[in-house]
Amino acid sequence: KAGVTQTPRYLIKTRGQQVTLSCSPISGHRSVSWYQQTPGQGLQFLFEYFSETQRNKGNFPGRFSGRQFSNSRSEMNVSTLELGDSALYLCASRQGLAGEHSYNEQFFGPGTRLTVL
Amino acid sequence: EDKVVQSPLSLVVHEGDTVTLNCSYEVTNFRSLLWYKQEKKAPTFLFMLTSSGIEKKSGRLSSILDKKELSSILNITATQTGDSAIYLCAANFGGTSYGKLTFGQGTILTVHP
Numbered sequence: 748k749a750g751v752t753q754t755p756r757y758l759i760k761t762r763g764q765q766v767t768l769s770c771s772p773i774s775g776h777r778s779v780s781w782y783q784q785t786p787g788q789g790l791q792f793l794f795e796y797f798s799e800t801q802r803n804k805g806n807f808p809g810r811f812s813g814r815q816f817s818n819s820r821s822e823m824n825v826s827t828l829e830l831g832d833s834a835l836y837l838c839a840s841r842q843g844l845a846g847e848h849s850y851n852e853q854f855f856g857p858g859t860r861l862t863v864l
Numbered sequence: 865e866d867k868v869v870q871s872p873l874s875l876v877v878h879e880g881d882t883v884t885l886n887c888s889y890e891v892t893n894f895r896s897l898l899w900y901k902q903e904k905k906a907p908t909f910l911f912m913l914t915s916s917g918i919e920k921k922s923g924r925l926s927s928i929l930d931k932k933e934l935s936s937i938l939n940i941t942a943t944q945t946g947d948s949a950i951y952l953c954a955a956n957f958g959g960t961s962y963g964k965l966t967f968g969q970g971t972i973l974t975v976h977p
Binding site: 857 | 896898900905906907908909912952954956963964965966967968969970
């Protein structure tokens with residue numbers, strides 16, 4: 748089975764621009780979560796999508812948004828980029844079935860390294 | 865606020881040593897605790913623990929959860945240079961979804977030959 752894939756792998760943008768990142772989960776996984784990783788703050792949860800609905804949201808400004816499509820692929824958008832948005836953006840997928848703990852292991856993609864100049 | 869704390873923050877050992885990494889959590893409605901290994905790229909899943917006292921093992925790595933102490937340990941025996949990485953602990957707290965993980969700061973493990 749192919750793992751979680753993310754595109755693009757690297758991105759350089761300037762302040763004020765917007766960016767869209769894409770994540771394809773493991774086949775059969777219905778849940779996609781997004782995380783931001785920085786040296787200062789570590790790994791922080793952004794949001795989770797399950798069956799095309801946002802289920803959870805972390806403490807990030809409204810400039811960070813996302814969506815999920817019917818095939819479980821997800822996109823994350825950051826508008827009006829700031830220097831502090833430079834980070835590794837990771838997505839993770841899980842099967843998301845209720846009642847069986849093993850279905851809730853999260854597997855990460857390789858990440859998108861975003862640099863804001 | 866839900867919180868996960870790992871210790872030590874960094875550790876330097878020699879090949880063959882055994883290491884123990886610690887993770888504690890402050891919880892509202894704890895569900896599960898996960899361990900990941902991160903080298904240069906994305907975190908790689910190691911274990912998920914939901915029941916207290918049951919050890920999970922994979923090769924030289926093992927982990928156990930203590931719900932009474934709100935903590936978990938990750939043991940690595942006979943360390944190798946390939947074990948050098950950041951080890952991340954994450955907790956899933958209940959209420960709405962399994963999809964949100966709260967991570968600790970990570971333990972940087974360096975194994976010298």
